Amino acid sequence: MFNPTSPVVGPTTITGLTNPTYTLTEQSSPPDTNCRQFVVLTVGGTQTGVTTHSVSSPFTLSMFVPKTLKILGNPNPVTGVIANVAMNVYKNIVRKGVTVLTGQPLQIAMMKTESSIPAGSELNDLPNVRAMVALHAGTFQVNANEIVNTMATAVL
Numbered sequence: 168m169f170n171p172t173s174p175v176v177g178p179t180t181i182t183g184l185t186n187p188t189y190t191l192t193e194q195s196s197p198p199d200t201n202c203r204q205f206v207v208l209t210v211g212g213t214q215t216g217v218t219t220h221s222v223s224s225p226f227t228l229s230m231f232v233p234k235t236l237k238i239l240g241n242p243n244p245v246t247g248v249i250a251n252v253a254m255n256v257y258k259n260i261v262r263k264g265v266t267v268l269t270g271q272p273l274q275i276a277m278m279k280t281e282s283s284i285p286a287g288s289e290l291n292d293l294p295n296v297r298a299m300v301a302l303h304a305g306t307f308q309v310n311a312n313e314i315v316n317t318m319a320t321a322v323l
Contacts, residue, residue, distance in 0.1 A: 171191060229258075232257055239286045253286040254283040284296060
């Protein structure tokens, strides 16, 4: 169950942020979604210029699950192969209000992680699903500053 520990501790490798933490408060989920949503009401550490959640400048963390979970189909009786394996898609989205230029309206920056999990793998190969998530999360944790630099310079 998605229920992040609060405060969330950000990586210490991002230039300009010292020991960043984010205190989360659960918010009502968007209507007609299978979602849990949290807002950042307090930031900790040194994060000069970073704003917390407000109506005009959101700072949210959301996790979406499929409205209807897909199941694994039956194998072909002759070949034993399942021709089309359904995917269950999960999304994790962070939204942050940002200023593009002084005097201009705030815009919403968004970071999405979408996981397409073949139906049946959550039961038959959970260790490899876990490894996929661990690599993804670890890459972001360890390389956070490099990811920000790539976003700032568009250089890989």
